[in-house]
Amino acid sequence: MIVLETCALPIDSEDDVVRVRTRVRDLAQRLGFDAFAVAAISTAASELTRNAWVHGHGGTATVEEVEEGGRHGVRLQFHDAGPGIADLPRVLKGGFSTRRSLGLGLSGTRRLVDDFEIESQCGVGTHIVVAKWARFGART
Amino acid sequence: MRSESQPDYMRRLKLDADELANRRRFFGITQEDLERLGALRPVAERHMTSIIAGFYDLLLEHPRTREFLGDPQLVNRLQRAQQSYFLGLFDGRCDLAYVEDRLRVGHVHERVGLPLKWYLGAYNRYLQLSAAALRKELPLAEAQLAEASLQRLVFFDLALAVDTYVAAQIETVARHRAAVDELSTPVIRVFDRVLLLPLVGTIDSARAQGIMETVLKRVSDQEAKVMIIDIAGVAVVDTQVADHLLRATAAVRLLGASTILTGISPQVARTVVELGVDISAMHTRSRLADGIELALSLLGRKITAAAS
Numbered sequence: 001m002i003v004l005e006t007c008a009l010p011i012d013s014e015d016d017v018v019r020v021r022t023r024v025r026d027l028a029q030r031l032g033f034d035a036f037a038v039a040a041i042s043t044a045a046s047e048l049t050r051n052a053w054v055h056g057h058g059g060t061a062t063v064e065e066v067e068e069g070g071r072h073g074v075r076l077q078f079h080d081a082g083p084g085i086a087d088l089p090r091v092l093k094g095g096f097s098t099r100r101s102l103g104l105g106l107s108g109t110r111r112l113v114d115d116f117e118i119e120s121q122c123g124v125g126t127h128i129v130v131a132k133w134a135r136f137g138a139r140t
Numbered sequence: 141m142r143s144e145s146q147p148d149y150m151r152r153l154k155l156d157a158d159e160l161a162n163r164r165r166f167f168g169i170t171q172e173d174l175e176r177l178g179a180l181r182p183v184a185e186r187h188m189t190s191i192i193a194g195f196y197d198l199l200l201e202h203p204r205t206r207e208f209l210g211d212p213q214l215v216n217r218l219q220r221a222q223q224s225y226f227l228g229l230f231d232g233r234c235d236l237a238y239v240e241d242r243l244r245v246g247h248v249h250e251r252v253g254l255p256l257k258w259y260l261g262a263y264n265r266y267l268q269l270s271a272a273a274l275r276k277e278l279p280l281a282e283a284q285l286a287e288a289s290l291q292r293l294v295f296f297d298l299a300l301a302v303d304t305y306v307a308a309q310i311e312t313v314a315r316h317r318a319a320v321d322e323l324s325t326p327v328i329r330v331f332d333r334v335l336l337l338p339l340v341g342t343i344d345s346a347r348a349q350g351i352m353e354t355v356l357k358r359v360s361d362q363e364a365k366v367m368i369i370d371i372a373g374v375a376v377v378d379t380q381v382a383d384h385l386l387r388a389t390a391a392v393r394l395l396g397a398s399t400i401l402t403g404i405s406p407q408v409a410r411t412v413v414e415l416g417v418d419i420s421a422m423h424t425r426s427r428l429a430d431g432i433e434l435a436l437s438l439l440g441r442k443i444t445a446a447a448s
Contacts, residue, residue, distance in 0.1 A: 015344075039407035039408065040410075042375075046378040104417060108379055108415030108416045111416070112415065
């Protein structure tokens with residue numbers, strides 16, 4: 001995988017949810033994603049940025065344009081140094097929340113993207129990498 | 141002496157004795173600097189007119205700044221303010237009254253809309269002109285000492301000017317925020333006991349709370365039976381937005397009314413399903429028109445074509 005462009009954005013307020021999401025949407029549109037894919041990756045960006053803010057007490061979002069085997073994609077990395085996720089399998093299954101929200105953020109996000117990786121260590125923080133690829137033949 | 145319209149920057153910028161001492165220390169302004177400048181007041185008075193004229197020459201010869209100073213009356217007023225500003229540098233003091241005076245100068249320039257870049261650039265000219273005057277009047281070593289003292293004080297002033305600009309911007313943003321908040325939950329009565337809330341933009345936690353309050357109040361005040369929420373203008377429906385909508389629905393139901401969600405685009409429909417959000421608690425319709433029809437049918441009414 002080749003990283004063609006990278007941009008690190010700080011997450012230190014709720015407003016950053018919109019900032020990160022707008023950046024992601026612009027990139028996805030520029031890469032010729034269809035409307036469904038644009039909505040999917042923007043929503044994923046929204047979920048994960050808010051997670052990093054609400055649960056991870058802030059961190060960074062890295063928005064990247066990547067290429068692999070002639071396909072272009074958007075890769076997003078979220079880093080936070082928050083408390084980490086204690087029961088990762090349960091959280092990924094969905095419907096589990098520590099804050100009386102829907103508890104669908106991570107499990108739902110996973111279905112919205114093509115690649116999803118998560119590493120979380122209690123007391124150290126959480127690192128999530130997701131990617132969404134343009135369909136073949138999309139304008140790049 | 142503060143004019144009626146000037147906001148209380150001293151309080152807003154938390155400029156008390158402590159903060160003043162901190163700033164003076166940071167900018168390296170010593171009593172010696174102030175005394176040195178105080179002693180130069182007669183020199184300053186002699187050169188004041190030409191220095192200020194030179195300062196405004198720069199502003200007037202540059203087309204972008206000239207636009208801001210198009211009104212000769214305004215220039216006159218600003219020049220008078222500049223004179224008192226300039227002599228203030230040679231008052232030999234840097235106390236809270238001095239700070240208040242400096243904030244007023246910043247405020248005046250901010251109010252007339254002079255962009256900060258031109259303001260800062262003009263200060264540079266100010267220092268050059270003053271340095272030239274000092275070198276004319278004093279032996280080189282003394283002039284250099286005086287220039288250094290003057291520079292420290294001018295930078296101290298600049299920081300205050302920047303602070304007034306920033307404070308004014310923050311206030312503008314807060315005002316806009318209040319205006320947007322007021323506009324962001326426009327509940328419209330579309331029919332007897334049917335209300336419509338078109339949502340536009342981003343729904344953050346603060347706004348969601350405002351929406352909830354407005355919706356409940358209006359449903360209760362108007363004894364509404366149906367609340368239509370149109371989300372055609374909402375950029376992204378993520379789990380948080382869905383959560384807010386579901387909570388609003390649950391609360392509205394407690395008041396004995398139903399909620400209809402309309403304006404759902406195909407992209408939003410698919411995203412919400414993939415997120416796994418269950419919105420079966422709400423009636424949903426893709427188009428607002430269908431939502432209104434459904435609302436009427438819930439009230440036992442319907443729209444029919446006029447008999448011709």
